[in-house]
Amino acid sequence: MVADRFDWMRTPRILFGPGSLAQLGETAGTFGQSAAVVTGARALRQSGRCDQALHSLAVADIRCRVYEVGNEPTPNLVDELAADVRLHGINLVIAIGGGSVLDAGKAVAAMVPQTHPAEAFLEGVGTRAHDGRRIPLVAVPTTAGTGSEATANAVLSRVGPDGYKASLRHPNLVPDVALVDPELALSCPAHVTAACGMDALTQLIEAYVSVRASPMTDALAQSGLVAVRDHLMRACRTDAADVNARAGMAYASLASGLALANAGLGVVHGLAGVLGGLYPVPHGVACGTLVGVATGMNIAKLRETGAAALQKYAEVGRFLGARETDVDACCNALVAILSGWVDELSLPRLGEYGLPASGLAHVARRASNKNNPVRLSLAEMESLLSERL
Ligand SMILES: [Fe+2]
Numbered sequence: 220m221v222a223d224r225f226d227w228m229r230t231p232r233i234l235f236g237p238g239s240l241a242q243l244g245e246t247a248g249t250f251g252q253s254a255a256v257v258t259g260a261r262a263l264r265q266s267g268r269c270d271q272a273l274h275s276l277a278v279a280d281i282r283c284r285v286y287e288v289g290n291e292p293t294p295n296l297v298d299e300l301a302a303d304v305r306l307h308g309i310n311l312v313i314a315i316g317g318g319s320v321l322d323a324g325k326a327v328a329a330m331v332p333q334t335h336p337a338e339a340f341l342e343g344v345g346t347r348a349h350d351g352r353r354i355p356l357v358a359v360p361t362t363a364g365t366g367s368e369a370t371a372n373a374v375l376s377r378v379g380p381d382g383y384k385a386s387l388r389h390p391n392l393v394p395d396v397a398l399v400d401p402e403l404a405l406s407c408p409a410h411v412t413a414a415c416g417m418d419a420l421t422q423l424i425e426a427y428v429s430v431r432a433s434p435m436t437d438a439l440a441q442s443g444l445v446a447v448r449d450h451l452m453r454a455c456r457t458d459a460a461d462v463n464a465r466a467g468m469a470y471a472s473l474a475s476g477l478a479l480a481n482a483g484l485g486v487v488h489g490l491a492g493v494l495g496g497l498y499p500v501p502h503g504v505a506c507g508t509l510v511g512v513a514t515g516m517n518i519a520k521l522r523e524t525g526a527a528a529l530q531k532y533a534e535v536g537r538f539l540g541a542r543e544t545d546v547d548a549c550c551n552a553l554v555a556i557l558s559g560w561v562d563e564l565s566l567p568r569l570g571e572y573g574l575p576a577s578g579l580a581h582v583a584r585r586a587s588n589k590n591n592p593v594r595l596s597l598a599e600m601e602s603l604l605s606e607r608l
Contacts, residue, residue, distance in 0.1 A: 225431070225433035225435070226481075227433075227435065227481055228393055228480045228481055229390060230477065231393055233396075235397075236401070238400065240272060240275065240359070240398065240400040240403065241271075242275075243275040243359065244276045244281060245275075247311060248279040248280070250357070252281055252310075252311075253281070253284075253310050254276060254281050254313050255283075255286060255309045256285045256286065257316070258320060259288055259289070259317055259320045259361070266405075268402075268406075272313075276313070284307055290319070291319045291374075291375075291376050291384075292322055292373075297326040297327055301327050301337075304327060304331050305331055309354075312325075312328040312331075313356075313357045315359040316360075317360070318365030318367045318415075321358050321373075322367055322374050324356060325358070325367065325392055325394065326387050328356040329392055330353075331353065332353065332354065343383070344385045349392075351389045356392075356394045357394060358396065358397050358398070359400070359403070360397075360403070360404075361404060361407070362404055363407075363412070363454070364416065364418040364503050365418060366477070367476060369477045370392075370393065371391075371393045378495075378496060378497070382496035382497050384496040393480065399469050400469075404465045405460055409455050409456065411503075412454050412455050413455045413503075414504045416454060416503075417510060418502060419472040420507075421484075421487050421509075422484060422488075423478060424510065425591075426475065426479045426483070427444070427531060427534075428535070429590045432531075433481065433482065436477075440474065440475070442470075442474055443473075443475050446467045446474070447471045448539045448540050450466075454467070483589075484590060485591040486595055487506050487509045487510050487513045489587040489588045489589075490513075491505035493582050494569065497581075498573050499572055499573070504572075507564070508566040508568060509603065511558040513603050514554055514557055515554045516602070516603045518553075522547075529547075529550060536549040536550060536553030539553065539556050540556060569604065570608045579604045582600075
């Protein structure tokens with residue numbers, strides 16, 4: 220199961236810990252004095268954290284131009300922002316926000332030196348390979364989910380009948396700095412914390428059982444899974460001003476980003492990517508609602524073929540709290556743990572976002588499961604979607 224050769228992406232400089240936002244100005248100042256601050260703003264502004272970030276940048280004599288990104292970034296939005304950044308001679312991007320905002324900032328930094336539009340570089344959509352040139356990028360996550368602060372891709376999307384979610388990807392797109400201050404997630408609402416946390420959990424599981432997993436990604440995924448076990452439910456309590464729980468989930472998310480950038484993901488992300496392009500289902504909800512049934516399906520199929528990956532699923536079960544000793548019982552316990560969390564966190568069903576039963580085959584046909592530990596048929600993918608319709 221463990222690959223005997225692997226290719227490790229670059230890793231950002233990581234500044235992790237409560238209060239680390241105060242280091243933003245000093246850190247960013249090593250890259251440039253004129254910054255595009257890309258942010259989702261509303262919640263962040265309300266919490267006063269955005270002012271704190273801007274103050275830290277002002278103290279370091281960094282001129283800032285603020286760009287607010289309200290929704291998941293489209294290629295057109297990225298092109299508009301990159302053009303404005305070019306026009307103003309800005310030489311640094313600081314992205315402060317959730318996964319969509321970090322992806323927007325990452326894509327803007329990558330598009331500033333380019334002459335073709337962003338869509339031309341998107342996997343499966345455009346025809347050009349990105350050359351890796353970008354301006355410096357500091358990523359400051361305010362939710363614990365996508366791990367985008369440590370990954371080499373930015374997901375851009377168009378939602379609608381011909382919609383897609385596609386990645387702008389190059390090893391050089393890994394941010395220069397990931398500044399992870401768990402206090403920034405304290406104001407995150409419980410349902411967002413839950414969906415984001417389930418995304419991180421899914422990324423950790425999928426990277427751990429991926430056909431591209433390595434001892435290094437395994438070590439990261441293991442520590443991230445243990446952090447999820449200990450902190451997810453605590454962080455999701457509505458009354459939780461619990462910095463320790465937020466720190467645990469911030470670490471899990473960061474570890475998931477490092478693991479997925481180097482091991483890839485599985486069928487849940489294959490399906491979530493397609494769903495997010497066609498329907499307005501948030502990425503974390505799509506992953507969270509599917510991870511229990513997809514894990515059950517993968518395990519059932521692996522039992523038919525007797526594959527060694529069952530051992531890794533059993534290990535995931537133990538990292539998440541299963542006490543059973545034999546592989547089969549641990550796999551069963553894992554599915555029970557995941558299903559229990561999906562119920563306890565009230566992850567919405569896909570039908571709530573307009574997915575009809577007649578649309579399942581289309582989603583399954585477009586989904587990739589190339590790094591999944593077992594190849595699922597279209598009928599099997601349709602079946603697992605229908606369980607969460
Ligand atoms: Fe994800």
